[in-house]
Amino acid sequence: LDTVISGMEGMLRRLIGEDIEFRVTLGAPEAYLTCEPGQIEQLLMNLVVNARQAMPRGGLITVQTSEVEIKKAPARAIGSLLPGSYVRLLVSDTGCGMDEETQLHVFEPFFTTRGAGEGTGLGLPTVFGIVTQHKGAIELHSEPNKGTSFVIHLPSQHAGHHGAQPSAAATEAKALGGSETVLVVEDEPLVRGAVQHYLEKAGYRVLAAGSGAEALRLCREHSQEIQLLLTDMVLPGGMTGPEIAREARVLIPGAALVYMSAYPPERLVQRGLLAPGVESLEKPFTQEGLLTRVRHALTSQSPKATELA
Numbered sequence: 054l055d056t057v058i059s060g061m062e063g064m065l066r067r068l069i070g071e072d073i074e075f076r077v078t079l080g081a082p083e084a085y086l087t088c089e090p091g092q093i094e095q096l097l098m099n100l101v102v103n104a105r106q107a108m109p110r111g112g113l114i115t116v117q118t119s120e121v122e123i124k125k126a127p128a129r130a131i132g133s134l135l136p137g138s139y140v141r142l143l144v145s146d147t148g149c150g151m152d153e154e155t156q157l158h159v160f161e162p163f164f165t166t167r168g169a170g171e172g173t174g175l176g177l178p179t180v181f182g183i184v185t186q187h188k189g190a191i192e193l194h195s196e197p198n199k200g201t202s203f204v205i206h207l208p209s210q211h212a213g214h215h216g217a218q219p220s221a222a223a224t225e226a227k228a229l230g231g232s233e234t235v236l237v238v239e240d241e242p243l244v245r246g247a248v249q250h251y252l253e254k255a256g257y258r259v260l261a262a263g264s265g266a267e268a269l270r271l272c273r274e275h276s277q278e279i280q281l282l283l284t285d286m287v288l289p290g291g292m293t294g295p296e297i298a299r300e301a302r303v304l305i306p307g308a309a310l311v312y313m314s315a316y317p318p319e320r321l322v323q324r325g326l327l328a329p330g331v332e333s334l335e336k337p338f339t340q341e342g343l344l345t346r347v348r349h350a351l352t353s354q355s356p357k358a359t360e361l362a
Contacts, residue, residue, distance in 0.1 A: 054081055054084060054085075054086055054093060054118055054140050054142065054207075054209075055079040055080075055081050055082050055084075055118055057090050057093045057094060057097075058077065058079060058093075058097060058116065058118065059079065061094060061097060061098070061250075062075075062077055064246065064250060065097075065098075065101055067246075068242050068243050068246040069101070069105055069114065069243070070105075070242070072110070072111035073105060073108060073111055073112060073113070073114055074112070074113045074114070075113075075114050075116075076113065076114070076115045076116070077115075077116045077117075078115075078116070078117045078118070079117075079118050080117065080118050080119040080120070081118040081119055081120045081140050081141075081209070083120075084120050084138075084140045084209040084210070085209060085210050086140060086187070086207050086208070086209060087187065087208070087210070088183075088187050088207065091251070091254070091340050092183050092187075092340070093183075094250070094251075094340075095179065095183065095247075095251075095339065095340050096179075096180050096183045096184070096205075097116070097142075097144070098243070098247045098250075099176060099177065099179055099180045100144040100180060100203055101114060101116075101144065101243065102241075102243040102244060102247070103177060103201075104144060104145075104146035104148065104201070105146075105243055106148075107146050107148025107149050107150070107200075107201060108146055108147065108148040108149070112146060112147040112148055112200075113146065113147045114144070114145070114146050115143065115144070115145045115146075116142075116143070116144050117141075117142070117143040118140060118141065118142055118143075119140075119141045120138065120139070120140060120141070120209065121138075121139050121140075121141045121206070122137070122138055122139075123135075123136055123137060123138075123139050123206065124136050126190065127190075127192055127204075129192045129193070129194070130190040130191070130192050130206070131160070131181070131190060131191050131192070131193075132184055132185045132188075132189055132190030132191055133185070133188050133189070133190060134189070134190040134206060135188075137208060138208070138209050138210070139189070139206040139207060139208055139209055140206070140207050140208075140209040141204065141205070141206055142204070142205040142206075142207070143202060143203070143204050143205075144202070144203045144205075145200060145201065145202035145203070146200050146201055146202075147200040148200055148201060149197070149198060150195045150196045150197045150198055150199050150200050150201055151195040151196075151197065151201060152197050156193055156195055159177050159193065160177055160178055160180075160181040160191075161178065162176075162178045179339060180203075180205075184205055184207065187207055187208070188207075188208055189205060189206050189207040189208065190205070190206050191203060191204070191205050191206075192204040192205075229255060229341070229344035229345055229347075229348045230255030230256040230257065230344065230348075231255065231256055231257055231347075231348060231351060232256050232257065232258070233257055233258070233280040233281060233351055234257070234258040234259075234260065234275065234278045234279050234280055234281075235252055235257050235258070235259050235260070235279070235280070235281045235282075235283055235347065236259075236260045236261075236262065236268060236271055236272065236275075236279045236281070236282050236283065236284075236301075236305075236308075237249055237252070237259055237260070237261045237262070237283045237284075238261075238262045238263075238264075238265070238267075238268040238282070238283070238284035238285060238288070238294070238297060239261075239262075239263070239284075239285045239313065240263050240264065240285065240288050240289060242263065245261050245263065246261075248283070248343065249261050251340045251343055251344065252343070252344075252347065255344050257347070258278075260275060260279065264288070264291055264292075265288065265291050265292030265293075265296065265297045265300075266291065266292075268282075268284065268297050268301065269297070269300055269301065269304065272300075272301050272304035272305050273304055276304050276305055279305045279308050280307075280308055280309065280351060281308055281309040281310070281311060281347060281350055281351055282297075282298060282301050282305065282308050282309070282310050282311070283311045283313065283347065284297050284298060284310075284311075284312060284313065285312075285313045285314070286312045286313060286314035286315075286316065286321065286326065286327075287314065287315070287316070293326070294312050294313075294314075295312075295326055295327075298310055298312075309350040309351050309353075310350070311346055311347060311350045312327070
């Protein structure tokens with residue numbers, strides 16, 4: 054766990070921004086998890102995205118790890134905590150916090166406290182799924198205007214007892230990779246950085262834009278290189294995803310197209326933003342889901358857009 058977090062620290066500091074203080078204290082150097090590194094990256098990215106969004110005027114994000122022996126599960130723990138050795142991961146912020154009613158729903162799919170068109174981040178349900186899948190537990194501590202803390206416990210083992218063979222999931226992720234150039238259009242810096250990170254780890258070359266104007270500039274400059282346009286469907290202000298795609302088609306006519314959207318496809322169809330029958334995958338999406346959709350779009354090169362939600 055400590056090694057994975059160390060590898061992400063520099064990227065997270067750049068993405069969070071100068072108005073956020075980022076403190077990392079690693080205290081579990083000898084503990085290993087029976088978990089894919091990519092899943093730990095996604096878990097940490099999701100928690101940091103959530104913390105950053107809770108502090109629009111700046112603040113402090115703290116990440117800490119430690120080794121603990123659990124004899125009795127904490128009262129607020131959600132998940133399975135049998136007696137034994139665990140790695141404890143704390144991610145806390147000094148942001149707006151949550152009331153009790155909101156806390157009851159944060160791990161539910163599609164729940165969000167953000168308004169229409171403001172995005173949803175990458176999703177706390179994904180965090181919950183990774184933790185429970187690996188027989189761990191998660192605690193949520195929060196109060197309005199007093200910040201939020203997520204405490205995660207995952208079963209651990211020490212050096213010399215972890216397997217050295219690549220897992221089936223790691224092999225599958227490698228198979229979903231590629232070397233093509235992908236243009237990612239997403240206005241939220243942390244989400245854009247997360248998607249770029251996952252694609253680059255899988256071997257893709259990534260160009261990233263935070264607006265429609267920037268995306269079209271990159272299309273003009275790299276018209277012979279871009280093989281897939283991965284754009285958010287709804288961007289605050291300026292151009293929408295479909296508008297970007299229409300203009301980009303002129304500049305990169307042979308490129309595949311994948312839309313990202315926080316909205317159900319039925320709603321987008323009703324609003325006339327998406328043609329009926331378009332393949333879709335709704336947020337929150339997993340790293341595997343992202344790579345699968347990108348690989349499928351590049352392989353099929355279908356003229357019909359694919360929606361990634």
